[in-house]
Amino acid sequence: MDPTHLHLLLNHVPTVGFGIGIAIFVLALVGRSNDLKQAALVIFVGVALLTIPTYATGNAAQTHLQDRGEVSDGTNEGMVTLSLIETHEGAAFLGLAFMELTGALAWLALWQFRRTSNVSAGMTGVLLVLSLATLGLMANAANVGGMINHPEIRGAEEVTAFTGHMGRVVGDYVRDTPWTWIAAETIHFVGLSMLVGIILLIDLRMLGFMKQVSFAALDRLLPWAMLGFAMNTFTGMLFFAAAYGQYTNNPAFFWKLIFVLLAGANTLYFTFDRSWALEPGRDAPMLSKAAAVGAMFFWVGVMYWGSMLPFIGNAF
Amino acid sequence: MQLAMTVFAVVLGVTLVVAVFGFLIDRSAAGHERKEGR
Numbered sequence: 259m260d261p262t263h264l265h266l267l268l269n270h271v272p273t274v275g276f277g278i279g280i281a282i283f284v285l286a287l288v289g290r291s292n293d294l295k296q297a298a299l300v301i302f303v304g305v306a307l308l309t310i311p312t313y314a315t316g317n318a319a320q321t322h323l324q325d326r327g328e329v330s331d332g333t334n335e336g337m338v339t340l341s342l343i344e345t346h347e348g349a350a351f352l353g354l355a356f357m358e359l360t361g362a363l364a365w366l367a368l369w370q371f372r373r374t375s376n377v378s379a380g381m382t383g384v385l386l387v388l389s390l391a392t393l394g395l396m397a398n399a400a401n402v403g404g405m406i407n408h409p410e411i412r413g414a415e416e417v418t419a420f421t422g423h424m425g426r427v428v429g430d431y432v433r434d435t436p437w438t439w440i441a442a443e444t445i446h447f448v449g450l451s452m453l454v455g456i457i458l459l460i461d462l463r464m465l466g467f468m469k470q471v472s473f474a475a476l477d478r479l480l481p482w483a484m485l486g487f488a489m490n491t492f493t494g495m496l497f498f499a500a501a502y503g504q505y506t507n508n509p510a511f512f513w514k515l516i517f518v519l520l521a522g523a524n525t526l527y528f529t530f531d532r533s534w535a536l537e538p539g540r541d542a543p544m545l546s547k548a549a550a551v552g553a554m555f556f557w558v559g560v561m562y563w564g565s566m567l568p569f570i571g572n573a574f
Numbered sequence: 575m576q577l578a579m580t581v582f583a584v585v586l587g588v589t590l591v592v593a594v595f596g597f598l599i600d601r602s603a604a605g606h607e608r609k610e611g612r
Binding site: 366370373374378386436440441444445448481482485489498 | 577580583584585588591592595596599600602603606
């Protein structure tokens with residue numbers, strides 16, 4: 259399977275999948291159903307995670323098409339132009355940023371719900387507006403992207419979008435200014451420390467260490483871990499936009515993405531785990547312990563494949 | 575030296591913004607706990 263096929267498969271998730279999530283969210287609000295609301299929030303988080311490989315495979319598909327000589331600089335009539343691809347990339351870049359913000363807030367709402375059996379009206383309103391804006395941006399990206407694969411709907415004029423070539427503008431800025439990459443790299447490590455530090459602490463408690471510490475106390479640390487993950491997602495977007503060629507040909511990067519998805523699924527499982535209600539001194543059930551071992555393996559795996567980027571493949 | 579100062583200022587600024595978000599989330603969670611008498 260080449261990256262073009264993978265991108266064509268995944269690119270329905272941020273549009274169709276997210277649209278289904280919004281429909282369930284609206285149904286939950288109309289029907290006042292907490293179960294439906296939770297289901298919609300899980301879909302938002304899941305789609306936000308899957309949008310990361312959707313975006314990454316987009317640039318991989320571009321490289322693949324360019325290598326096969328199927329992208330023109332705008333002079334060959336009937337061929338896909340680089341400008342069209344970069345317009346699609348720009349629309350997707352802003353869509354991805356909004357999608358990750360929506361996913362992070364949806365996770366926060368799930369966390370809030372587990373603690374209080376309620377999602378505040380403010381959070382619900384923000385999520386509704388943000389999710390609709392995200393769907394609009396994703397529809398914009400999908401509309402331009404569709405023209406790459408469907409010459410029959412492409413007109414003679416150059417395709418433009420209000421997002422311009424945002425992905426290239428941001429990527430070139432990061433690549434060409436001396437401080438941006440270094441600052442983003444430092445922030446990436448701060449985020450990593452927050453995320454993995456807190457996750458490992460919680461996993462150790464799940465496994466039976468530090469039993470005098472209550473799960474409720476550790477639970478309060480989780481939003482800090484999510485803030486760390488958000489920092490890393492946004493700085494990761496900057497790295498990828500600046501030098502996507504170093505990632506799309508790199509097996510370590512795709513393994514890293516797979517481990518991020520597995521770790522994300524594990525995090526979603528823990529949102530519904532029953533251990534959080536246990537009193538200090540109590541032991542977590544076996545299933546929670548197994549999930550904690552999984553979390554440690556997946557997050558260490560994310561760090562491992564990230565560290566391997568320069569050593570496996572061709573990055574940097 | 576100027577590069578080091580720029581990077582330091584950016585990292586500090588982003589960290590402070592994240593810290594404010596974290597503080598607001600934590601304060602909101604503490605408010606809920608007080609309401610529930612936990």
